[in-house]
Amino acid sequence: MSLTLTAMSDSAVIRGQPKMPRPNWGPYISVITNRTTNLVIRGAMLFSVGVFLALVLNLLQVQRNVTLFPPDVISSIFSSAWWVPPCCGTASALIGLLYPCIDSRLGEPHKFKREWSSVMRCVAVFVGINHASAKVDFANNVQLSLTLAALSVGLWWTFDRSRSGFGLGVSIALLATLATQLLVYNGVFQYTSPDFLYIRSWLPCIFFAGVITMGNIGRQLALYEGKFCQEKTHQD
């Protein structure tokens, strides 16, 4: 929750930014409104992607009885708590919007492998990492965590390779881990065999990989908006 809140405040700041510098420019109002609608559309797409991935990946975990939800909560058809997918969706929307913003703020546009096929590859690898965490039998938890960490860093190196992406990924993963710890501590749900305080030790790796993936998608979507705006101004 804290993650959501902080990210929410972040996004409020970020959303405010594009409008602020040019309050008086008449002809650009259309562009700005376009930009807002674009932002909303992007956010919605990212949200749906996040919800979808959360559902799917939860299924993987539930199959292996990694995550246990209280029996009364299991009322939905997807056998997980109702609040998990929206949370993941919101978080992914925020992350996906945050990444291009950070890029533009830092002034170093991300140019590495900007293609949809690469994004799809990234998503597939992310699902694969989840799959491995849920289904592959490892000797012990340390091995599992180390392998997943290596895989996550490999994901970043293969598809991102930007310092900002790495920093953001690490920080958000830490925040999310903290949030999960708090959630489990308060008894909202629990893990079957926690080995890192209250959670599984591979959770940060999964979070990191997820942040990288959502950032990748967000950047790709932002690229579309950038193109659109460029064309628009060109036409004007």
Next chain:
Amino acid sequence: MTLRQQLRDKISAAFYRHGLLCASYPVPIILFTSASILTCCYPLLRLPLPGTGPVEYTTGVRDYSVPSHEPQGDLGERPDWYRGPPVAYIQQVVVKAAVSPWDSSLVPVDVFRSPLGRAFSLLEEIRNHVHSDGLETLCLQVTDLFPGLRRMQSVLPEHGCLLVSPGNYWQNQRELFDLDPDLLKTIQKHEPKGLHTSATLRDLLFGVPGKYTGVSHYNRKRVVTYTITVVLSTYDASFLGGLRARLKQLHPSANCSLRDDHMVHVHFKEEIGIAELVPLVTTYFILFAYIYFSTRKIDMVKSKWGLALAAVVTVLSSLLMSVGLCTLFGLTPTLNGGEIFPYLVVVIGLENVLVLTKSVVSTPVDLEVKLRIAQGLSNESWSIMKNMATELCIILIGYFTLVPAIQEFCLFAVVGLVSDFFLQMFFFTTVLSIDIRRMELADLNRRLPAEAGLPPTKPGPLRPREVPPPPRPSPHTITLQTPRGPVGTVIWIGILVYTDPAGIRAYLAAQVSEQSPLGDPGGGGLPPHLGVAPVFRGGDPTSTLTIKPPDPTPSPENQSQGHHRASARTGPLAQAPPPAVPQITWGAEDEEGWRRLSFRHWPSLFSYYNITLAKRYISILPVIPVTVHLSPQEAIETRHPQDTRHPPPSIPKVSADLQTDLTLYKVAALGLAAGVLLVLLLFCLYRVLCPRNYGQNGVIHGRRRRGDLPCDDYGYSPPVSEISPLLLRGHSMDIECLASDGMLLASCCLAGQIRVWDTQTGDCLTVIPNEGLRRSSSGGCWEPREGWDGVGGALEPECFGPSLGCDGPSEEEVYPLRRRAAPAWPTLFGDQPDLTPLIDTNFASQPPSHLCTPPRHGFDFGGLVERAYMEHERPSPSAYPSPSSASSSPPTGASLQRRPSTGDVAVFSTQERASAAGTQAGADGESSVWAMELRGNLIAAGRSSGKLELWDAVEGSLRCINEDGGSGITALAFLNNRIVAARLNGSLDFFTVEINKPPGLLQYRGAPGRGSMPPSPCYSSEDVISCQLTRSVQCAHQKPITVLRAAAGRVVTGSQDHTVRVYRLEDSCCLFTLQGHSGGITAIYIDQTMVLASGGQDGAICLWDVLTGSRVSHVYGHRGDVTSLVCTTSCVISSGLDDLICIWDRSTGIKLYSIQQVQCTAANLLFPTHTCFFGCVSFWDLNFGDLLQTVYLGQSSDGQGVRQLLVLDNAAIICDFGSELSLVYVPSVLEKLD
């Protein structure tokens, strides 16, 4: 050359050759690849389909009790599905029967006819076995066949006990069996056609896999195996024990040591649930999205979908190959194949395929297909190899995680990567070549009508393009038609054999058995040669009998003796190839013979009765072995009259048990070998029949050596043109500057000599020698001077050109003037759109002179003009003195006339130098010409000393000199009557050329319609010309100005300080400073329509709006400097140091295509593009990217590349070619453009 470079070259060369190979023989290679794919996938037939493999659990028989339904506390090893009674108990009675001893009078049908006949008596035995209850109470009662299985109605029991045996083929009636003339045909009748993976009826009834039954004509082992399968619903130990004992007693198996204390429970998995399905579907969805987005990028090919399909096929079959290969080497996948499959695809990826396509597509279109393929492959070879090595490394790292699942995944991925590479190289490349060939054919067809519409009466040498390049159609037809020989057939048979092992094998078996190699005695409607067949049949056993150790011939009557013999004999006869007494052995494989069956065997059997085994289990009881020995007598008695018509197989080769397996492999291996041989043969034939080597032999791959004639990197010789360049000789040193205005051409060499040429005829009109040099060396041998060496230094004594400060005596400064002068051109790039507007010829109103120059220039013009007129009245009655200079030798009439004036200058300058020596020590030295421009007949030359000179191009006389700036002039622009000079220190000087012209002497030069340029007025020698510095912009740039262009009233400068500045020509006001490059500016293009493009050292190309100063688009086009830029109405053409010529769409900034060139030392681009590389000039068609023509500039000039290129409007191209100039006319291109 480093090791890396060597490796790179080698890889590139190998890929090049491979590309040639693939594109040359597409069909054989595709067939070969398909064959290898199928070969590698063959082991997959034995694999269970992913996700539905059964699970086994073994318990003992003795203490067996039906498990309870309740989950017990102590589960132990017991799986959780082992609860409750099974669906059924399977009791198999395995019968091994043989006719023993084998008699030479027996025919092959006897091998299985009488043993199969024994099944009926055994069936009776089983049915009638009564212990406590009859079979009817214990067995699984089936009621009805599944509707829709009418086909099976006759053979499968429809009611009563589910009891399956080969007797079902004959409705369990001995009479029908005895009356059946052809047993094999009856069995074969029910086999499904085509490929089948689940259990066939034959497997169901025989209970053992088809090839183990021994029911065939060439069963060398002569042992027939089949099972009688009894399906029981309840387990009765006493009944089963009694049955076992009874059968063993009736048919004892002597050497049988089968264990009978274990029963196996087989659990069949349920259908995949939604919880597992959703992630699976998701991963597949992502996979398809990935494939879609990847293949969407395939562009500029004939059939996009075809190539996309080929790419997908490449990846998928590489995966199948990897799984198949791993299975072949004994690595049974434990991973769920369906789950890891998408990840494998993603790991292997489609990137290489796309890169290959892109690379091939971006090769020059006019090359031959195979060369394009080879070139494209070769270009990307290094990156492909590098990527593959990286991926392999990553996977290796994954292998050392020591997690079994990940290791297995990595293993599959490695094999998949390798096989994917193989398929890319062979399959996809070939498909690509076919596609590109198709595209070229389509192009050819599209263009043919257009060319056919032209009048065919143009046989002239100027249309080399019209003749289609001969190599194009021929390889197509050749490669498509040659392999339609036996190769295809053989390979096709090989494929068939591998695709359908059961069906084809049976078919082949039938064929072989019916058509013996010695003239088919049985088939073809001929009467059977009964006399011949027994001879051979008898011959076979005797020939083999000689090999084996002799043993007493058993008497056919004595069944018990044969029986004993068979049971007694163990070792010594095992090695005898075809035993006279067939050996019946019981091995461990018979213990659980059902394992060799398809895992779908039981589910399909039960599914026929609408019983599902999903999520349930069956218990398989230990088999009951039954050994039956039949006497030959019995075999002969049961023989059907038609059985003897079948001759024996006459392939007495190796041991019989290997025979059936080996035949298949032999056929395939022979097919493959024959295919390979034939491919080689065809290759040789191709080489012999087509002696034209399309670049395969001539030039070994690699960079073309300097001085070689062919232009292309890959030995491709474009159509040799009939155009021979016109050589302009005369300069003794390398030419540094070139300038032209369409009619005249001025060139300046390192020695300082300026020559003026007529571009129409190539005549040298004027020679302006370097005065200082000539004076110092007194006309002897000219000392070469490197003008570029010193920027500020090396200022040698400059003999002419008095400094402006000392030009007080205006008499000497009055030079005869006949024409207008021209702006200079930058030394590197000769791109000059001729945009000369009409010059205001109203010189009567003299503009006021400017600040720094003394107004004396403007005064006294009347007198000066009078004098000049008097002086030059004689030589210049006509404006255009082209006939006066016929040869290229320097001493022409014009130069002779010039002497006095230059002499004057020389004298004058020496005087002036003496007076100005104290003040201008440095600027006085001899300097070289750094920039030159030509307009009308005025040559503007900017020198390294900073002096600007105006020369009369025709007379060779110095008309005006200006020494306002101290820094060297790096670039000049001459537009209207203004000259803009860019200096080394970054300042920009605007000069005004003022002409005081006597009225009535305005003359026009040349015919107006000859060129596209407007007729430019000429200055006559009577005109008085002065050049005044109107404005000097100090520090226009922080660093030296590299490019200067002027058009449309704007002056654009580009500098090494990364900026472009736009000035207005009239008032020299700086309008914009354009920032956006991250490197020095190397190329600028501006034309009359205010299009401004700039290219920099960073490889970026920017398009600017000159009116607003905003950047329209910005693309990174080159890896290295942009050397030249040209805009047309629709596109932007750029060339860079990376040897690429790129054509961009002007509005969107998307690269349309690029042309790879080698050693493009200088390029000047116009429409259609001309470019030049080492020693030749190539013409490209802009629309299609075709190489139209290549003109060689002479082979004598070894090592001298084209350094500068200047394009004139009358389609002449001037090339600076060392110390020579070449004049190339391009009429054919113009014709095409019309």
